[in-house]
Amino acid sequence: xxxxxxxxxxxxxxxxxxxxxxxxxxxxxxxxxxxxxxxxxxxxxxxxxxxxxxxxxxxxxxxxxxxxxxxxxxxxxxxxxxxxxxxxxxxxxxxxxxxxxxxxxxxxxxxxxxxxxxxxxxxxxxxxxxxxxxxxxxxxxxxxxxxxxxxxxxxxxxxxxxxxxxxxxxxxxxxxxxxxxxxxxxxxxxxxxxxxxxxxxxxxxxxxxxxxxxxxxxxxxxxxxxxxxxxxxxxxxxxxxxxxxxxxxxxxxxxxxxxxxxxxxxxxxxxxxxxxxxxxxxxxxxxxxxxxxxxxxxxxxxxxxxxxxxxxxxxxxxxxxxxxxxxxxxxxxxxxxxxxxxxxxxxxxxxxxxxxxxxxxxxxxxxxxxxxxxxxxxxxxxxxxxxxxxxxxxxxxxxxx
Amino acid sequence: xxxxxxxxxxxxxxxxxxxxxxxxxxxxxxxxxxxxxxxxxxxxxxxxxxxxxxxxxxxxxxxxxxxxxxxxxxxxxxxxxxxxxxxxxxxxxxxxxxxxxxxxxxxxxxxxxxxxxxxxxxxxxxxxxxxxxxxxxxxxxxxxxxxxxxxxxxxxxxxxxxxxxxxxxxxxxxxxxxxxxxxxxxxxxxxxxxxxxxxxxxxxxxxxxxxxxxxxxxxxxxxxx
Numbered sequence: 236x237x238x239x240x241x242x243x244x245x246x247x248x249x250x251x252x253x254x255x256x257x258x259x260x261x262x263x264x265x266x267x268x269x270x271x272x273x274x275x276x277x278x279x280x281x282x283x284x285x286x287x288x289x290x291x292x293x294x295x296x297x298x299x300x301x302x303x304x305x306x307x308x309x310x311x312x313x314x315x316x317x318x319x320x321x322x323x324x325x326x327x328x329x330x331x332x333x334x335x336x337x338x339x340x341x342x343x344x345x346x347x348x349x350x351x352x353x354x355x356x357x358x359x360x361x362x363x364x365x366x367x368x369x370x371x372x373x374x375x376x377x378x379x380x381x382x383x384x385x386x387x388x389x390x391x392x393x394x395x396x397x398x399x400x401x402x403x404x405x406x407x408x409x410x411x412x413x414x415x416x417x418x419x420x421x422x423x424x425x426x427x428x429x430x431x432x433x434x435x436x437x438x439x440x441x442x443x444x445x446x447x448x449x450x451x452x453x454x455x456x457x458x459x460x461x462x463x464x465x466x467x468x469x470x471x472x473x474x475x476x477x478x479x480x481x482x483x484x485x486x487x488x489x490x491x492x493x494x495x496x497x498x499x500x501x502x503x504x505x506x507x508x509x510x511x512x513x514x515x516x517x518x519x520x521x522x523x524x525x526x527x528x529x530x531x532x533x534x535x536x537x538x539x540x541x542x543x544x545x546x547x548x549x550x551x552x553x554x555x556x557x558x559x560x561x562x563x564x565x566x567x568x569x570x571x572x573x574x575x576x577x578x579x580x581x582x583x584x585x586x587x588x589x590x591x592x593x594x595x596x597x598x599x600x601x602x603x604x605x606x607x608x609x610x611x612x613x614x615x616x617x618x619x620x621x622x623x624x625x626x627x628x629x630x631x632x633x634x635x636x
Numbered sequence: 637x638x639x640x641x642x643x644x645x646x647x648x649x650x651x652x653x654x655x656x657x658x659x660x661x662x663x664x665x666x667x668x669x670x671x672x673x674x675x676x677x678x679x680x681x682x683x684x685x686x687x688x689x690x691x692x693x694x695x696x697x698x699x700x701x702x703x704x705x706x707x708x709x710x711x712x713x714x715x716x717x718x719x720x721x722x723x724x725x726x727x728x729x730x731x732x733x734x735x736x737x738x739x740x741x742x743x744x745x746x747x748x749x750x751x752x753x754x755x756x757x758x759x760x761x762x763x764x765x766x767x768x769x770x771x772x773x774x775x776x777x778x779x780x781x782x783x784x785x786x787x788x789x790x791x792x793x794x795x796x797x798x799x800x801x802x803x804x805x806x807x808x809x810x811x812x813x814x815x816x817x818x819x820x821x822x823x824x825x826x827x828x829x830x831x832x833x834x835x836x837x838x839x840x841x842x843x844x845x846x847x848x849x850x851x852x853x854x855x856x857x858x859x860x861x
Contacts, residue, residue: 237748244738244745245731252733252774540729543690544743544790545718547711630690634725 241546242553249554250561258562261526265566265610266573268519272606273574273598275511278582279504280597282589286497287490289591292362293436295493296329296462298475303486308332312458315482316356319461322477324469327359330458332447335416338387338440340402340409347387347440349413351447351454360464363429363436370407370427377443381411381423384437385430396434396590413440419450432592516613523559523617531555531625538625539633548626552619559618560611567607574598637830638664638687638798643696645682645853656682658853660696664798669824669831671844679853680834681802687832688721688800689713718747722791724801724820724833730775730783730790737762737771740789747794754793761789765819781812788819792829799823801833805840817843 250258291297300319302309309315312330319328331350338345354375358364364372369390373382385392389401405411407425414420423442431437448455465474475487494501531538541551579596586593625633643660646653656679664670664687674680685691686698689705690713698706705716717723730739737758744754762771765785775783784804791799801820805813821843823829833840841847849856 237746241742241746244742248731248733248738536729537731540725541731542714543688543717543723543725543729545714545721545794546742546746547714550746631685634690634729 238547238550238553241550242557245541245546245551245554246557246561249558257526261522261562262566262569264522264526265519265563265614266570268515268522269567269570269606269610270574270578271518272512272515272610273570273603274578274596275515276508277596277598277602278587278594279508279511280602281594282591283501283504284597285589285591285594286500287494289431289433289436290494290497291464291490293366293431293433294361294439295488295490296360297465297471297490298463298478299488299490299493300461300463300478300485301459301488303484308454308457308459309461309482309485310457312461313456315485316458316461318481319463319478322474324466324474325463326466326469327356327464328461329353329356329360330461331357332444332451332454332457333459334447334451336440337414338383338402339412339414340405343389343402343404345387345389345400345402347384347438349381349415349440349442349447349450350459351444351450352441353444357441360462363431363439363441366429366431367427368430370425372427372429373441373443375443375445377426378446379421379423380426380442380446381413382427382429382441383411383425384439385428386434386437387440388425388428390428390430392430395437397438415450417451421450432590516609519563519610520613520617523563523614524620526562527555527559527618528621531621535625535633536635539630539635542626542630543634551626552622555618555622556615559614563611563614564607567610571603571607574603637666637668637701638662638832639699640683640686640693641697641699643683643686643698644694645679645686645691646694655853657686657693660853660855662687662848662855664830664832666797667824667828667830669821669843669845670833671841671847672832672834672850673836673841673847673859674834674850675836678850680836680850682853683850684800684802684832684834688723689717690723718743719794720797722794722796722799722829724784724787724791724799724804726803726806730786732775735772735774736767736778736782736786736789739775739786740793743790744793749794758789758793761792762786764822765789766815779812780808781815784808784812784816785819788816788823792823792827795827796829798830798832801831803834803836805835805837810839813837813839 316328316330319325331352333348333350336347336349338347354373373380383405386395386397387401388405389398389403390406391404405425407427409425410422411425412422465471471489478487538551582596586595640660640662643657645657646655660683672680672683686693693706697704740758740761741754762768767782767785770778770782804816817840820831824831849859
């Protein structure tokens with residue numbers, strides 16, 4: 236307690252009566268270190284968030300229900316959809332039937348899976364209709380109309396990832412020929428083209444459920460998949476179990492289980508994230524280390540005097556640690572305020588555009604507090620090392636300078 | 637009170653061995669005001685550091701109140717320095733970020749005394765040394781003599797039994813040097829505090845009750861010609 240009191244006394248006098256500009260520069264450095272610690276990880280976290288959001292909003296929903304027998308459709312699917320809809324925590328449910336097909340426009344060909352969808356419920360589960368770049372989305376009564384994802388349409392966008400395998404120049408109003416895997420061939424007018432910027436979602440080709448029934452009459456009241464969107468905060472595991480209990484011939488997969496192809500991206504990003512955070516922490520460590528080291532070298536004699544008059548080494552070290560904690564804490568608080576009031580709104584106004592769309596900084600209070608605590612720990616360690624070395628040397632040598 | 641037995645100190649400067657003290661036997665009596673004189677490099681400061689427990693001998697013993705303190709841990713030595721010894725250094729060794737009164741009461745704070753107690757004592761000491769109006773000034777706002785008197789007040793704040801002063805007048809003009817030496821003598825006479833000081837100024841030895849001389853690390857009661 237006495238050690239703490241004296242250390243606080245020495246540290247406070249050193250902070251408030253020491254070199255003003257050195258203190259200001261130290262705090263500024265810590266502001267930058269803290270911003271550095273937050274910015275890149277928040278951005279990368281934003282990428283991960285965007286990736287997962289796109290996966291759920293455009294491709295798989297929260298839970299996918301399929302037949303437990305591979306290749307078979309779910310029977311009595313409408314009744315199952317109704318039952319799932321009544322489960323607590325479920326926001327929307329849609330069913331679809333899918334058949335592989337080859338699409339042709341003039342001499343260009345492309346392969347895709349054509350899904351027959353229930354238009355209204357599809358809009359409740361997926362956000363694809365919001366991403367139309369040409370024409371419009373399907374309406375329930377549409378006949379001989381098809382909606383294409385940008386990656387299969389091409390839409391004249393040569394920079395698309397899968398442009399070479401697409402129809403290259405399909406546009407709304409064009410007529411494409413679709414050869415289904417069951418041998419049926421039919422011409423459809425392209426009603427619209429969407430681009431979510433999520434490659435897998437942009438490979439979808441959509442027609443209405445009634446249109447699909449004409450191609451595949453056996454699909455009436457059957458579904459390849461039922462996709463479920465949950466309400467915010469719903470217990471996914473609980474809903475999943477309740478769905479499985481409805482029918483013994485189905486299996487379910489959560490969006491996390493279907494995230495395999497984005498998982499590798501996510502993991503890579505998280506590795507990069509950790510590396511960037513480690514670098515930021517090393518920068519913080521070195522900043523405080525250098526400041527303390529230079530200070531200790533300049534005050535070698537003073538430390539010797541303090542020791543000679545009976546101030547214990549742990550007290551002197553603690554004073555340096557407290558000073559480092561102060562500078563780091565003030566720097567982190569200013570950094571946090573700047574981040575929330577300037578950086579986040581500015582980035583939201585001028586977001587970074589990634590291949591999967593605009594990415595916004597994904598940061599929460601817990602993450603910010605955790606980083607403050609980590610930085611405080613790092614600053615204590617970095618102040619301790621030089622102070623320890625100085626304090627445990629010979630007093631006489633310190634006094635002689 | 638304080639005794640040395642066969643004290644030796646050797647410094648290693650690279651491969652060169654420099655003997656600083658050679659077989660020093662010394663006894664300091666309670667209430668004494670002892671002056672250690674010698675030329676520059678004679679080992680007088682080294683001896684003072686050994687006596688004040690801020691350096692360890694290569695060989696020999698330092699006995700403080702009959703206890704061999706030369707081999708104690710740094711932590712124990714630090715406690716003895718804090719509670720029973722006081723130091724005045726050559727170059728006004730005050731902490732620049734503390735005011736005069738804060739410099740004075742810092743060791744008392746470290747010793748765990750109550751703020752009201754140590755603040756009053758620090759103020760009284762400064763007043764006694766003619767520095768009442770300088771209490772809240774920082775060291776850079778004080779003259780050399782004033783700083784040295786603040787250092788003396790600091791050395792006294794924990795009511796030590798002995799004060800060590802290492803050339804306390806070395807950087808002062810004659811008038812300031814006299815004030816500092818007067819202050820040390822006042823402590824010795826007023827409180828019976830034992831004073832051991834090092835000097836190479838012949839004027840200073842006039843303040844001492846006993847003078848010893850160091851020549852090349854060896855002690856002598858006689859001044860060489």
